[in-house]
Amino acid sequence: MTPDLFGETAPPGLAYLPGFALAEEAALIGAALGVAAAAPLRVMSTPGGKKMSVAATNCGAAGWVSDARGYRYERRDPLTSLPWPAMPGLFLTLAQAAAAQAGFAGFNPDACLINCYEPGAKMALHQDKDEADLTAPIVSISLGLPAVFLWGGANRSDKPARLPLHSGDVVVWGGATRLNFHGIAPLPSGHHPPLGAARLNLTFRRALRA
DNA sequence: CAGTCTCA
């Protein structure tokens, strides 16, 4: 456990970078909304047929998709059959800088999943394991309303730590904890000036073989 | 294939 400047404690195996992206908050939100203008936010279904509580879209060479056929990465948006929008340069720059700061130099993400949470939306504990390259880390940037990040272990039964995430915070994990279970507790209601009553999460991954 | 969900 390493204490940080804001008094929060990063759980083992997780790099916690509070405020790392705060200076670029407005530009990141603008870029994310630009992606959503071309590849609309949509509610995906799990393979079991249940709707997720977040709305999602993607940018980059590959995008994460879930439907009755399963979880996978697709090079094109199933909604428009167009390639996903290009990853904004600012996204790539920040994701690489955060990864480097966390000890993962050379991170070259090709996928950015954008999840939009409205109050009540959540993400149950899960593993990110649909990527072809599990040697690359996961970089997650929070924007808008604060949320509680659930940081579990290698087994679903491991009790997760709870870490508050605010707009501009970045978390990074990889290596030995690359497949750790994680999630987001139900989003409390609130209002964030640039974004309104919502939280956006940008998750960067190397989805295709490096 | 699926627990990125829902309910006990």
Added chain:
DNA sequence: TTAA
């Protein structure tokens, strides 16, 4: 909140 935790287990299943």
